[in-house]
Amino acid sequence: MMFGGLSTKLLNICIASFCKVRLLEKAEAIIIDGIRLGVIPDVVTYNTLVSAYSRYVSLDSAYSVIHRMKEAGISPNVITYNSLIAGATRDCLLSQSLDLFEEMLQAGIHPDVWSYNILMNCFFKFGKPDEANRIFQDILLSNLASHPATFNIMINGLCTNEYIDNALMLFRNLQRHGFVPQLVTYNILINRLCKARRWRQARTILRELGESDLEPNAITYTTVMKCCFRSKQYDKGLDIMSEMKSKGYAFDSFAYCTVVAALVKTGRIEEANACMEQTMSNGIELDLAAYNTLLNMYCRQGKFEAAYKLLDEIEKGGLLCDKYTHTIIIDGLCKAGNISGAQHHLHHMKMMGFHENLVALNCMIDGLCKAGDIDRAMELYKSMETKDSVTCTSLVHNLCRAGRFRCASKLMMKCLKDGKKILRATKRAVLRGLRSSGYTDEAKKLQWKIQMARILR
């Protein structure tokens, strides 16, 4: 329908532009203006809104758009359902995602390849790789034309479910059958291989990307930069940052966070401050992860007044603090020696409905030890339901620092038996401590047990 030069197609373009930058109220206002001018919204208009509401607001708000859509006499189609299922998956609602899929079938709407892609992603997200694989096989056997995204989701899902070798095998098989990887395929593999510390294979994929016709993008650079920081090659990471800037890639919130976090971690606070200032002066809007990075910077400088002010700012801005936010505060307080403050915040975190947080408890263990209260750290350790290698290494190393080498030795053996990994430096500290305090035989026995644990692993 056309009226005064405005058509439904044009209306939809406007709506899509506003939705893309999350200006949903403006999008709604344009619909009202359009109706006044006689432009009737169609299924595309409503689908754009459903997608935006489920992505940026909530699934409930998306349902209310569907209600309005039905009132206007427009029936939801496969795209409407795809948006809803994707939204339910993002909100970690597995059964709701599956119910929606079923509802779509019941309504006689045929799923398309995107529906199956979303469902596959959903199963991977909920740690059900077998179900995801079944969907993948169905897509391959069906008449549906598979899309490169199908393979990307499969490769990414296999990696996140700890099937990296299978993901690599699939990648190579697909290439043999003529699949031309997209940039996102390379980015997925580089990221996942780096996270699994399989540096050599990550470098191979990066080299293959370099040899392809594709140009790396800002995501590739951020991913590789993060890999360098993860493997403690800080200067190399900063070189990549310079290269990224010189090539004219826009430095976004992701890139700034990666750099600032690495600078803070290595104690280069002045540089971190400068980088953060640059972020703000470039007009980059801070999201929760960026705020958390800034909060960590304040805590590491002992600027708790600024940190608490920032917490207020975050919440006043309508963002909800997450487990990272609270853990950063707890860690910062522990590092500053304010154990009672950290305990108070841990309690506050539980009151807010957060589950027991292993990282926060590990911070407490280390903080208690550094404050000279190893016995309380031991008590906390015993009370913890789950412990990991960090818990063990931290406590063993601190026992050594306090000269309690026999206790450290006993605890370390128990941890190794439980399959925990202990840092080499910590093992050496225990052995050296036992020898220097005259427990030579015990040191010999421990060394033998360490070797046995290594063989049996």
Place this chain on the structure above:
DNA sequence: TTAGGGTTAG
């Protein structure tokens, strides 16, 4: 309409 990068502990 799908997939990929950033924030916490030893």
